[in-house]
Amino acid sequence: MINETLEHARETLLRPSVPDKIQAVTSSTFTRLVLEAEGPIVVEFMSYGCEHCRAIEPVLEKVAEMVKPRESIFRVNIAVEQELASSYQIEGTPTLVMFLNQNEVGRVEGPSPTVSSVLTAVTQPFESRAEAY
Amino acid sequence: MTTIQKQTKPILLFNDECAVCRHIGHWVQKSARSKSGETSILVQPIGDDPERLRSLNPDLDIWDAYETIHVLMPDGSMKLGGGAVAETLRNLPNTRWFAWTFATSIFGFRPFQIMLNVAYAILADVRPLFGCESCGKSKVFKPIQRVFKWAKTLFGGRPNPSPTPHFSSLSAVRRRPVAVPVEPFPQSRAS
Secondary structure: OOOHHHHHHHHHHHOOOOOOOOEEOOHHHHHHHHHOOOOOEEEEEEOOOOHHHHHHHHHHHHHHHHOOOOOEEEEEEOOOOHHHHHHOOOOEEOEEEEEEOOEEEEEEEOOOOOHHHHHHHHHHHHHHHHHHO | OOEEEOOOOOEEEEOOOEHHHHHHHHHHHHHHEOOOOOEOOEEEEOOOOHHHHHHHOOOOOHHHHHHOOEEEOOOOOEEEHHHHHHHHHHHOOOOHHHHHHHHOOEOOEOHHHHHHHHHHHHHHHHHHHHOEOOOOOOOOOHHHHHHHHHHHHHOOOOOOOOOOOOOEEHHHHOOOOOOOOOOOOOOEEEO
16 A cells, blocks of 8 residues: 555556547537447546546446447536536436437446446447347 | 647646645645746646647646646656655755655665655545545545554455445536646647
8 A cells, every 4th residue: 555656656657658548629629529429339428527427437338339330329427528428318327228229228426447338338238229120 | 640738847737627636736826936936846737638638748637637636846756645746846946955854765775755745645636635536535534444454454354345335426527627727838839
């Protein structure tokens, strides 16, 4: 516990900065990137100050890589985009909302931060839609 | 192209969604101001813009900034946790007189720095008790849990997954109060 902070400092200094794997959307780009886009879209409503969002972040990045060609994952920072959050009746963070052809097809609030749990959350709504057709 | 903010003074970053952090930020800002009006350390809220933080230091990740206190040094390095607290105290006129103790080394150990690291870790865990809206559930027993977790790993045990629900209600997350007035950024240069 004592050395944790010092080790963290060393790691942070050595780690190269990497661009975000999950693109952020704002109220001005939401329509174009989410509603008008083709194919399955997942939007994570989050806040950088939320510890659960922090916990899920590396998992969501892994999942974004796994589902990349089929699904796109975006992020909405609700601390900034409060109107967007209220228009989708977001009650807390992290909330994953799944969109297909402008329609919300699923929503998961606070998924467990494991790859299997998040992967199921972001794929199941689309699979059940496909089965229905 | 990333624009790096050229800084001449250390910058303390604090979580502006956390009441405890905000009060500490206010206190540091007031304490850092000398009679002539000059400040020895700049105080900045972390905010919501990852790119703005990267412009302060390319290695600075916004998630890390929210996880633990950061002081960005003019030489490009970063101090975290207890080290950041010590650096802040070293820069304040009122606390400078005792801050040297944190650098004191005895047989290769810095006992006062270690004590400060522990104190910071405990405060960081229990700060929801003092009114941190963004820190989620209070983790009063986390320091004790850490000891047990560490002891368990000594015997090859695997820590259990967190039993807490992985969700912060919006009433806690969205309440974004007015932060400490932002210090003007130093002049910028392109890199």
